[in-house]
Every structure is written in structure tokens, then in C-alpha cells.
Amino acid sequence: MSFAATTVVGEPEIPDTPEAPAVRAIKAAVYTPRNAEDPQLYPISLLATLCFDPLYIWEQKDGAVILKPCLAEDWPEYSDDGLSCTIRLRENAAFEDRSKKEIDERSMSISSADVLFTLKRAAKYREFNAYELIEGLIDGLDDMPVARRRPDHRIGWDAADTAFSPNGLEVVDDRTVRINLTRATKLLPVYLAHPNFCVVSPEFLERDQFAIGRSVPQFTSSPFEYRSEAGADWCFDWRTERTPSAGAATLLIKDDSVRYLETVNSLNESTLDYALGVSIPSTLEVKELDSRIRPIPFELMYYLAFNMKSETWGSLDDDGRALRTAVGLALDREGFADAWKYDGFGKATALHDVMPSRHGVHSLARPEDWSQGTIASALKVLEETEQTGAKIRCRIGVSSGFSERDLAPLKTSLADLGVTAEFVSMSEAEFTVSVDEAELDAWIAGWLNDSPNPAVFLELFTRHGQRKASANSLFVGGYRSREYDTAFETLDGLDPATASLDDYKKYAQICLEILEADRPFVPLAEIWWHEAVAESVVAPRIPLSAGVTLRELRR
Incomplete structure (x- = not known):
């Protein structure tokens, strides 16, 4: 393969009738690989x-x-x-x-x-x-x-x-x-x-x-x-x-009085212009908080995957999608964020007031886009699929970084849907075995928690889905749905001799929209971290977009 010349030229013309490579490249964008060499969904x-x-x-x-x-x-x-x-x-x-x-x-x-x-x-x-x-x-x-x-x-x-x-x-x-x-x-x-x-x-x-x-x-x-x-x-x-x-x-909120005092001293001695990630001791009174150290929101993302071999989810409708969608909509984002805030330290009157800005093609620009929905919208999904009233008891594995306080809003949201969840806290090794053997009904891993690493989390799901012949076991990697299969078969069945490139793009977009609707992780909330800024410094606004997480996911 040779590189193009350094001088940048204009965009290449796209032929009305695509050559086979163009067709295959478009398909590759929506294709769920079915072989061991390329198991990941893209x-x-x-x-x-x-x-x-x-x-x-x-x-x-x-x-x-x-x-x-x-x-x-x-x-x-x-x-x-x-x-x-x-x-x-x-x-x-x-x-x-x-x-x-x-x-x-x-x-x-x-x-x-x-x-x-x-x-x-x-x-x-x-x-x-x-x-x-x-x-x-x-x-x-x-x-x-x-x-x-x-x-x-x-x-x-x-x-x-x-x-x-x-x-x-x-x-x-x-x-x-x-x-x-x-x-x-x-x-x-x-x-x-x-x-x-x-x-x-x-x-x-x-x-x-x-x-x-x-x-x-x-x-x-x-x-x-x-x-x-x-x-x-x-x-x-x-x-x-x-x-x-x-x-x-990955990060952890750490109650570190030593680091806080060191930061204050450095500000006083003019040896520090800017610091990010300053922990606020829980024993510190509000009136004792140094005005130069202030909270900023960091995003917390978590990954939720369902065991599609489990009758808990799969027997309720064709592939469990209705209930999975409802669970995603019902998660109490604001309640979760409140649980992570330090009481009294810059708590906003509304969560939307402290939302970091988000930019980029696929980022979520508005708070209402970032939020997954409400209990009402979740119940509507179940009503439309005649799934209301189902009493479900499930076991969900969570990484050890989650505390009871963190899980409380999730339990409430699930309970409102008639789902009683038992959260099983595990070490990274136990979590890995649990996912690999598909022994629970679902799993949750947090991005800002050390255990397990999200990349490992997705890799486990991919391997498990690949190993099962039905490819219908897990929401990530082994993802399958009738709707997606039908859409992809239509795309795959187009005749290159008669179909235009627009036809391929049209059906590829349909496939992508289905994948987007079924995305395997849910951006849930922000947590408070803290920045320290010298008085003479204009502090930057740091919008940490979802792209940060996505980029680091594949490291």
C-alpha cells in the first residue's frame, strides 16, 4: 500500500454505479462479523x-x-x-x-x-x-x-x-x-x-x-x-x-485530605497554576472549602449487558428487546448523579446547569438527548408490547467499584418496572468468570471504576457471543435481532449491476439506525471532581465528550 502525496487533493468522484469494493465497504460498516478473526460489532x-x-x-x-x-x-x-x-x-x-x-x-x-x-x-x-x-x-x-x-x-x-x-x-x-x-x-x-x-x-x-x-x-x-x-x-x-x-x-473518587492540603499550600505558595482531580475530605465543612478549589462535572459512563440465554429476559418477547429498552429508559440518571455529589459543595439547583458541553458528530448536545428517558416512557414501551405487569427477579453482576449508594437509584428504577434486582458485587476475576460463563441475568460495569476495565468487559462479551453457535447470547458482540437480520439481508441482496450507490447507502443507514437504537451501553450521569485554579489564571472549561470514553475503550 502506498500513501497519497503530501499535497491534498479534492474529494474523489463517486460513480453512479458502484464497483464491488465500494459495495463491500458500505456493507462492512453495518456487518456483524461471524468469524473468529473479526468478532467485534462495529x-x-x-x-x-x-x-x-x-x-x-x-x-x-x-x-x-x-x-x-x-x-x-x-x-x-x-x-x-x-x-x-x-x-x-x-x-x-x-x-x-x-x-x-x-x-x-x-x-x-x-x-x-x-x-x-x-x-x-x-x-x-x-x-x-x-x-x-x-x-x-x-x-x-x-x-x-x-x-x-x-x-x-x-x-x-x-x-x-x-x-x-x-x-x-x-x-x-x-x-x-x-x-x-x-x-x-x-x-x-x-x-x-x-x-x-x-x-x-x-x-x-x-x-x-x-x-x-x-x-x-x-x-x-x-x-x-x-x-x-x-x-x-x-x-x-x-x-x-x-x-x-x-x-x-480510570478514576476513583478518593477522600484524600493530604492531597487537598498540598493543593491549598501550593496555591498559597504560587507554585501551582492549575490542578484537576482534587479530592475534598468528607470531614471538611462547607465554610472551610477553599474558594479556589471548585467542583467540575466528569462524565460517568457504564455498560449494561443482558444475558440473552437467560429466560429472565428472552422469554418475555422475541428477543427481550422490549424489556431491555424499558430498562434503559427507566434508569434514574439524575438520582444517580445526585448520589455521587458531595453534599454542600457547589450542588446545582438543576443537574442540567452543570452539564459539560458536548461536541462532535455523534455527541449528545442537549441534556434531554443525554438522558435516556423516564419511567413513563419505559412503561409505555412495555404497554405497547403487552409486557406490563410482569414480575421479574434477576441477578445482576456489578464490578466492586459500585457502592450501595451508587446502586440505589438503579434498584428504584427497576422496581418501578416490576423488576426486582439482586446486585452481586464481584472482584475483577469473579466478574470475568461470571461473564465468560453467562451465569447471571445481566452485568454492569462502570467507566470510572477500576474493575473491570471496559475494554476487557466488551472483549469478554464478544468472545462469549462468538463461542455460542446461536450468536444470540449477549447484547455486545454476539448481538442479533430479527429486525437487524432482515435489514441486512435486504442490503446484502442488492444487485451491484442494477442498484445505485444511494440504494446501498439507504439500506446501510437503516441497519445503522437499528444498531444505534440497541446500543449496548448507556451514558448515565456525571460525577463531581474538583479543579484548583490560581487567582491569576483563567480556568479552562473542559468538555469531556463521549468521544474520550470511546477513544480509550479500544486501547
């Missing part, structure tokens, strides 16, 4: 299997979240007036093309030009991403012509975009970028840690989108909106270690 909007890295990245350390250099070699070097900074890339930072057979041929160095391209592209598609984090900060970058629609495919780039050269971005050499700012701030690494600014290369995005076995960017307004096909998994690679870089670790 709904585009749910899983980002193509991972890139930012210049700086968040990581867990000692129960708190810290920022560290990732693709950047070190922290920026600032000029005396603070209006210019220089960032140098790691010498061993490279993209990896796993479609190459020879390992020595897989690496392609990340260059300063890739950093400039990433920032310019974020500015161009600013209406569809989190560009507002750096809006007005980099000299001249806001003058980038703005795209009013998402690119249909590829990068939506032309010669004028390539020629645009803002004063604030300068390539010093292949590994060094100079950024000129409109105001002095040392928080640029905080902004650039957002996945919207993961470094990408125009050479990747210019590839033939219909080539079999190639990665196909479906939506390109944010760097992490990708999927991957079997045999062409693009990822970041450390050349020396031949392994993907470490992503942001």
Missing part, C-alpha cells in the same frame, strides 16, 4: 477502533487526574512575555500502518506539519467539534474558512485550505512547532489534551475510501470519529516498544 457511532493521541493527555496518578506530555516531548517553552511557546515532538512518535506485512515498514514519523494540519482542520470544522476551547487563542487561526457542513467523506480539504498560513502557527523543523498566542496563558496543554486535537495526518485521510481492507473515516469533523476494518487497524505506536501509548486511566 457500529460507527459507538466504537472508535482507530486511536490517535494528542500532544498532551490526562492520566490517573495516586487517585487523581494529572496532565502529562504524550506526543509532545515535554512541556511548552514560553517566551518571556508568555505570548509565544515552542512544542517539540517526541523523536520516537509515529503512526503505525498494520496493513504492512513487514514491521519495519509500518512506522511513519509524526511531523510538525501534522500538528498544523490538525489545528487548521479543527478550525475549519469548528461548528462540529470542540474548537471553542482554543477559539481566539492562537493568532490568526480563527480566520480559517469555516465549513458549514460535515465532510461527506475524506477530509473535505482543498488547495486553499493547504495554503492558509496563520501567524500563530509556525513549523520550525520536522519536530518543532511554534505557537503564537493572543494572550499569555500556560494552560495551552490543558486545551490540547482534548481528543478533538488528537494529531492526524492528511496522508491517512486521503486514502482511497473504498479500498478493501483499508480504514475508512466515515465522519471527519473530530479526529477520533473513525472505525476500522479487519486487517487495517491504525493506531499510535511507540517505535521502541511496539505497543500503543497509554491512555487516560
